[in-house]
Amino acid sequence: MSEQETFIAHLIELRDRLLHMVVGFLLTFICLFPFANKLYSLLAQPLLSRLPAGGKLIATAVTTPFFVPMKVAMLAAVVLSLPYTLYQAWSFIAPGLYAHERRFVLPLVVTSTLLFLTGMAFAYFLVFPVIFGFIVGTAPAGVAVMTDIGNYLDFVITLFLAFGLAFEVPVVVVVLVRMGIVSVQVLQEVRSYVIVGAFVIGAIFTPPDVVSQIMLAVPLWLLYEAGILAARLMGRNRQAV
Template identity: 60%
Template sequence: MTADAQNQDNERPLIAHLLELRTRLLRGAVGLAVVLACLLPFANTLYGYLALPLLAKLPKGGQLIATQVASPFFAPMKLAFFAALVVAMPWLLYQAWAFVAPGLYQREKRLALPLLSSALLLFYAGCAFAYFLVLPMVFGFMARVTPDGVAMMTDISAYLDFVLVMFLAFGLSFELPVALVILSLLGWVTPAQLREGRGYAVVGIFIVAAVLTPPDVVSQLMLAIPMCLLYEAGILAARLVAPREPQRA
């Protein structure tokens, strides 16, 4: 066989992988576009639901304001895109899974599916925790400490950015058990090391909570306490999946 023929045979699998990647990316983009098209007509309604935690804590007659000309249009559109991304995440993850699954061993497949499902559910749980528990407490605290004679009137774009940051902070922070399991599977840490480093982890968690949340004690505690509990859950999960060390004679 000539060198040119060998090069062609080597290029065929690469071309096939690239075509498969293009197909998966197109399917993911189409799915995201379909979800976005379905949510765009309800963009203002979605923003109304998002504003409820703040509006419920404002004095009677309080409302959000738009300080920029295009804010009433772009803020709901931005929210609709974020909501479409969250709703379409299972479809996007499935496309990524369908691309990489043929190259995985059977044991890796058995572990990857529960990890992906758990990561998705934990992210949703973090966003729900932020919306239903954290935001009402934060805005209630802000309303109580507002000085007399000051009207608490928030711009809709600034409010949206604040809430999206909180969603991402809590959604990603709730991924802590999955991260610990992955580190344990890779052999970088062991469940025993995670237990021994519990004190350092608690300090690190409070530092992360102080960085990711607004400068108030309520939101910091609302993030730090669940993360400490999730750290303990991650230790338990790591014990179940970590490779067992050989016993010494």
Template identity: 55%
Template sequence: MNRASPDPDAESSLMEHLLELRSRLMRALAGLVLALLALLPFANRLYAWLAAPLLDKLPAGGQLIAVEVASPFFTPIKLAFFAALLLSAPWLLYQAWAFVAPGLYRREKRLAVPLLVSAVALFYTGCAFAFFVVLPSVFAFLAAIKPDGVAIMTDINAYLDFVLVIFLAFGASFELPVALVILVLLGWVTPQQLQAGRGYAIVGIFVLAAVITPPDVISQLLLAIPMCLLYEAGILAAKLIDRRGR
């Protein structure tokens, strides 16, 4: 029984794809490293800026503390890495897009570009909303309800982890319109179904906000209300795309 010989063209195509993938990964990594190197000299300033929402709400003399010996060194570097990741996100996404774009149809390319741009913009908007609106409100609430005689002295690493989780939660939650549009494009739901299920969606949004935010009403409302508005924006965008697709 003769075995079919390997197709040289298929092997060549696979090798080209692997080389292209390697090239894109190296470029993405280089961009991330350059952003990190640019931010490292300002790591302490970045942390001071990030800590401002908490420090502004503490009583006179309040400050952050370092529980672990190496925290003053490693925590700002950790922040610089995540800041570099956030800063280089458009470059990283571009490298991913440049790799997959040749295999897409023209209509898919036409839809994917605005979706990617919208996703990045919405994630940045969610992080900015969390920093400038949510964190000051949460810390003001927590400082106001603390028992008498209790001093708020938060570890710098614990504070950074808390803020990063908040950023991720709000950044990801603000992607709701993009997620709805993708569901409509995949044919899993229709804009009319999204509109009809608005009541269930609002309940789900408030439940989700209660789960992923700190245990205070303010942060839950500050997440749930924008998500409800974004749900409506997602319905409008889905209707617009659905009409153009017909």
């Protein structure tokens, strides 16, 4: 087979893999769409549970009551179809990797996915109650907290991304060490700067209460330490081999 035929075959396979990803997402979205309103109610529960009796969210635009729950269903479909999407991506790139690369990349992909989902769960179950309790508790007397459902969705998506990406720190550390960009010794030496940076990031991506800032900064620091530990262990295993 000529190089041109090989290239075309790869393009055809890539098209098929992408098509499978899209179909997997669409089928998941179709199944979730009838439950879009319930999914949004579940997403809004951390705030609704902190509102005073009779408190509720509001919709300030005509189309918001339809499109916002639909967006939530789409996001849920992305998360639920992620294993299938990653499987398709792995099936495409795996044949072009060496055996030792496959042994490194596959656990890396699985671990990074699980860590991102863990970060989202950490935000939903632990951070959201603290943040919304602080926001509602600091509202001036006579002010009813009634957030627009679209603004609420944008806010929680930002926090999901912040905590999901924060939980990727061990993966980033391991990759940097494995690629030889930095050494474990250097990572240990810059630890103090990382801790300061973690608290700066916590101040940027969370409301201005100390507890929620700490709830982002401390996991960032601990995950950084976990990444250093994992990189050191992997280095010892490679030397042993």
